[in-house]
Amino acid sequence: MPVELERIPAREKLPPLPNFKRWLLLGIVMLLAGAAATFLYWKGEHSGAAFWGLATGLPVVLWGLLIVGRYLGYVLLCRRSEKKNATTAARFQADIARGQRFAWLIGEVLINGLGPDSPTTHKAVLAKKPLMMPCEPVNGGNPVRHRALAVTGEMADREAHYLPGITAHVQNLVALLPPSLACYLAVDTGEQFLTLPSFLQKSVPHPLVRIRDLTGLELLDYWLDCHYDRAAALLVVSAQLYEHPPEDSGEAISVLLLTNCRLKNIPDVSVRVHRPQICRDGNIGRAFERIMMWSGLEKTALQQAWTSGGQMVSGDIFSKAREAHAPGLNAEKIKHIDTVAGFAGVAAPWQALQLATRQCLSDSQAQLIVTELAEDNRQLCIVTPE
Incomplete structure (x- = not known):
């Protein structure tokens, strides 16, 4: 068949980096929400390791897990795009070589x-x-x-x-x-x-x-x-x-x-x-x-x-x-x-x-x-x- 480079899909753009400011804002919101919920629904004295762990530690841990998951997803998306772009580039070069016969x-x-x-x-x-x-x-x-x-x-x-x-x-x-x-x-x-x-x-x-x-x-x-x-x-x-x-x-x-x-x-x-x-x-x-x-x-x-x-x-x-x-x-x-x-x-x-x-x-x-x-x-x- 004739060489038609326009049939080759365009290179994919890499996914954007996670916005650190948004994630920081989410962390603050989660921390405030966790503390407020703990203060409202905690039965007993507002003191001790269990209280402060639930009020501040748990939101921070959940926020950290979400950040790790987001960055892992970002890395996987980058690798997928890079692999697809490498395939596209190889196909492009192969078609050019075929076209130059x-x-x-x-x-x-x-x-x-x-x-x-x-x-x-x-x-x-x-x-x-x-x-x-x-x-x-x-x-x-x-x-x-x-x-x-x-x-x-x-x-x-x-x-x-x-x-x-x-x-x-x-x-x-x-x-x-x-x-x-x-x-x-x-x-x-x-x-x-x-x-x-x-x-x-x-x-x-x-x-x-x-x-x-x-x-x-x-x-x-x-x-x-x-x-x-x-x-x-x-x-x-x-x-x-x-x-x-x-x-x-x-x-x-x-x-x-x-x-x-x-x-x-x-x-x-x-x-x-x-x-x-x-x-x-x-x-x-x-x-x-x-x-x-x-x-x-x-x-x-x-x-x-x-x-x-x-x-x-x-x-x-x-x-x-x-x-x-x-x-x-x-x-x-x-x-x-x-x-x-x-x-x-x-x-x-x-x-x-x-x-x-x-x-x-x-x-x-x-x-x-x-x-x-x-x-x-x-x-x-x-x-x-x-």
């Missing part, structure tokens, strides 16, 4: 409308040069700005065309893994390429264990939680093709291979992909704080970001969160992928992650990824150099 990037392939391997995408987004083109909808209507893959036609024919290429890229990447290393397969394609998972499991010699029912960077979050204790790899295949493309959209196919351990010299230089933070409650400030905590970066270390989806990045909420938690990240260093290659739907988080890793390898600086798949699904992640 990361994956190594072994290799990636990006295919989009800018080319088969898309080295141009990286340069184009850095230059903020729009490359989308007007596209005529299949069923007619006004043209929309869209960046399609090279092959057009019926969706079934397009899927059949790209299936062998995806398989070849997957085979090349998985061949880098040791035979004994467990590899998990995550296919993030929405309603498209439905036969791709079973086809890959049959076509790739390395055994692939499929992860189901998750999308976007939630896949990486889940894998870091559930498959981190043993050496393992995560193969992600994501694809977005549009039959009826919306305005400012783009198509993309992403293939990434990650491991939770460093493979010797594969590749020679890699990057660390830190645990993502999924924001569903609109609290971008807290999500920003969490990813900075997961990456262990200083506030001034983050100086470049890659964004896709929605208008969140241009809003005041994101700006305030950025200023509070990453003051070194100015607006000029935020690269919005959609203005260049279009919004890639389910493939958008992975495309942004790939471009960020390429830049991280290029300049050895931490990179932020922010994608908005919906108003209640914003995904943030940080990539740092090895």
Whole structure:
């Protein structure tokens, strides 16, 4: 499950010290009450050890027992609170350690409308040069700005065309893994390429264990939680093709291979992909704080970001969160992928992650990824150099 520190109960406050003045006042009241009662109800002379013991000694003894009991209770309450706070602190530290897990990037392939391997995408987004083109909808209507893959036609024919290429890229990447290393397969394609998972499991010699029912960077979050204790790899295949493309959209196919351990010299230089933070409650400030905590970066270390989806990045909420938690990240260093290659739907988080890793390898600086798949699904992640 995702790391949610807010579920950890807050530290308990220690119980207040007994008020000495109140207890002193109680002692005086008990002494006066005991003396008055003894003087009123004592039958006989008001003298002797028995009389004065009952009049003064008994109230003092009872008062002393009450004080001892109160302080014993106070000590027990303190110990209970300290024990509970120690458990809370240990859980907090354990969750932070779990949150700071990361994956190594072994290799990636990006295919989009800018080319088969898309080295141009990286340069184009850095230059903020729009490359989308007007596209005529299949069923007619006004043209929309869209960046399609090279092959057009019926969706079934397009899927059949790209299936062998995806398989070849997957085979090349998985061949880098040791035979004994467990590899998990995550296919993030929405309603498209439905036969791709079973086809890959049959076509790739390395055994692939499929992860189901998750999308976007939630896949990486889940894998870091559930498959981190043993050496393992995560193969992600994501694809977005549009039959009826919306305005400012783009198509993309992403293939990434990650491991939770460093493979010797594969590749020679890699990057660390830190645990993502999924924001569903609109609290971008807290999500920003969490990813900075997961990456262990200083506030001034983050100086470049890659964004896709929605208008969140241009809003005041994101700006305030950025200023509070990453003051070194100015607006000029935020690269919005959609203005260049279009919004890639389910493939958008992975495309942004790939471009960020390429830049991280290029300049050895931490990179932020922010994608908005919906108003209640914003995904943030940080990539740092090895």
